[in-house]
Amino acid sequence: MVIVTLEKYVIEGGKPLYGDIQISGAKNAAVAILPATVLIEGVCRIENIPNILDVKKIVDILYQMGAQVRLINKNTIEIDTTNIKNMAPPYDMVRSMRASYYLLGAMLGRFHEAQVAMPGGCNFGVRPIDQHIKGFEAMGVSVSVEPGGLIDARVAEGTLHGGGSIYLDVVSVGATMNIMLAAARAEGTTIIENAAKEPHIVDLANFLNSMGADVKGAGTDSIKINGVKALHGGTYSIIPDQIEAGTYMALAAATGGEVSINNIIPKHMESITAKLIEMGVEVEEGDDSIVVRRDPAKRLERVNIKTMPYPGFPTDMQPQMAILLTLADGIGIITEGVWDNRFRYVDELKRMGANIQVDGKIAVFEGVDHLIPAPVKACDLRAGAAMVIAGLVTKGRTEVEDIFHIERGYEEIVEKLRGVGADIRKITVNDPSVIGKIG
Numbered sequence: 001m002v003i004v005t006l007e008k009y010v011i012e013g014g015k016p017l018y019g020d021i022q023i024s025g026a027k028n029a030a031v032a033i034l035p036a037t038v039l040i041e042g043v044c045r046i047e048n049i050p051n052i053l054d055v056k057k058i059v060d061i062l063y064q065m066g067a068q069v070r071l072i073n074k075n076t077i078e079i080d081t082t083n084i085k086n087m088a089p090p091y092d093m094v095r096s097m098r099a100s101y102y103l104l105g106a107m108l109g110r111f112h113e114a115q116v117a118m119p120g121g122c123n124f125g126v127r128p129i130d131q132h133i134k135g136f137e138a139m140g141v142s143v144s145v146e147p148g149g150l151i152d153a154r155v156a157e158g159t160l161h162g163g164g165s166i167y168l169d170v171v172s173v174g175a176t177m178n179i180m181l182a183a184a185r186a187e188g189t190t191i192i193e194n195a196a197k198e199p200h201i202v203d204l205a206n207f208l209n210s211m212g213a214d215v216k217g218a219g220t221d222s223i224k225i226n227g228v229k230a231l232h233g234g235t236y237s238i239i240p241d242q243i244e245a246g247t248y249m250a251l252a253a254a255t256g257g258e259v260s261i262n263n264i265i266p267k268h269m270e271s272i273t274a275k276l277i278e279m280g281v282e283v284e285e286g287d288d289s290i291v292v293r294r295d296p297a298k299r300l301e302r303v304n305i306k307t308m309p310y311p312g313f314p315t316d317m318q319p320q321m322a323i324l325l326t327l328a329d330g331i332g333i334i335t336e337g338v339w340d341n342r343f344r345y346v347d348e349l350k351r352m353g354a355n356i357q358v359d360g361k362i363a364v365f366e367g368v369d370h371l372i373p374a375p376v377k378a379c380d381l382r383a384g385a386a387m388v389i390a391g392l393v394t395k396g397r398t399e400v401e402d403i404f405h406i407e408r409g410y411e412e413i414v415e416k417l418r419g420v421g422a423d424i425r426k427i428t429v430n431d432p433s434v435i436g437k438i439g
């Protein structure tokens with residue numbers, strides 16, 4: 001008989017938090033920069049890498065493809081992909097995460113062909129890649145999706161050439177990055193119009209440029225890439241994680257108290273800072289830190305939020321802000337402007353007594369006085385972070401299951417939270433529902 005174990009967080013919430021939290025490197029930059037090393041012949045030393053599951057998976061995929069990987073410490077690695085083989089990255093590993101699709105752009109740039117499984121990642125409904133494909137096709141690549149979900153992309157004739165002007169029909173972070181990767185070593189120029197402007201787009205461009213690429217305009221909606229023949233190794237440090245920082249800002253606003261969120265770029269936090277101030281939270285900016293302060297006795301004010309591409313309010317902060325609206329004074333509305341189905345966590349919150357109505361991409365929150373503890377599930381990465389916030393704001397014992405979602409993207413979350421006085425621990429339990437069913 002096999003006994004399956006599962007891990008969960010046990011939280012005793014309901015008290016304000018005080019202290020400092022150090023922010024790790026940005027997940028959404030790291031998961032693009034690591035595949036980008038495929039374009040480079042030489043050793044890349046990458047610092048400030050977040051020690052999270054998604055990063056471990058990508059490093060493992062690169063290792064299996066023949067990259068030499070040296071872990072210098074938990075946040076610094078050296079990768080040398082000089083002798084990497086042009087092979088399909090392991091199907092199941094690729095399928096289990098969204099960001100593995102960056103291997104398409106990187107392998108096209110280096111080998112002019114790639115076979116990569118359709119991506120996975122958080123389930124927000126359909127996550128199409130038609131804009132990525134449109135960009136590759138403009139560079140002379142033929143793309144087909146084979147039965148079983150393997151994407152086959154290859155230069156049909158001649159060489160990988162610059163795509164000229166490519167206008168994205170929707171502002172897509174993934175397509176902007178993937179096209180940038182392939183274009184970095186294409187012959188000629190590619191201009192991505194209506195490009196995404198997120199901080200991690202700029203970080204990928206800075207990484208590529210520091211290794212010899214010629215990318216201009218990242219951070220604006222027009223990015224020009226002059227392809228170069230080769231890229232060399234070097235050292236690069238990843239930017240701080242905007243969403244991890246925002247999550248802890250929302251947490252401090254929810255529980256009350258005073259938390260200093262350190263090692264961040266305050267400019268990246270502007271849309272979140274502005275919303276918290278609108279809700280009556282004190283937010284004080286330093287050079288590379290932000291202090292969030294709220295008197296726990298004072299109720300949060302209601303607001304409306306619409307998620308949008310950067311510099312709009314990030315979709316990846318939507319579930320965390322929902323906890324604040326759940327408890328705010330009055331009715332607040334969230335309109336999800338990026339994904340079709342990012343309110344799956346609402347059912348979990350209702351189990352804790354939240355009053356929320358969802359209609360398609362709109363959720364209406366009628367603030368309640370307090371939440372009640374309940375066992376809840378992390379249904380995806382940020383929804384999981386929201387459940388942790390809900391647990392920490394609620395008096396009594398909340399248990400959060402399926403925490404592997406959370407650990408895809410948050411480094412040492414339990415340790416960081418305990419450092420500001422939170423009562424949270426991770427436990428491993430046997431799962432009675434599967435005892436006897438396997439083996």
Ligand SMILES: CC(=O)N[C@H]1[C@@H](OP(=O)(O)OP(=O)(O)OC[C@H]2O[C@@H](n3ccc(=O)[nH]c3=O)[C@H](O)[C@@H]2O)O[C@H](CO)[C@@H](O)[C@@H]1O
Nearest residue numbers: 128129130131132170171172173174175308309316338339
């Ligand atoms: C612009 C935006 O906020 N992007 C978010 C998106 O990035 P991610 O890169 O995952 O997704 P995209 O930015 O590509 O998608 C944005 C929108 O464009 C659509 N789309 C995308 C690609 C494509 O080829 N065709 C297409 O129609 C998607 O369905 C979606 O509605 O989710 C990530 C995880 O939540 C977030 O970190 C990003 O901030």
Ligand SMILES: C=C(OP(=O)(O)O)C(=O)O
Nearest residue numbers: 098099121122316381382
């Ligand atoms: C949803 C996210 O990640 P992914 O796109 O990798 O699923 C996220 O970072 O919030």
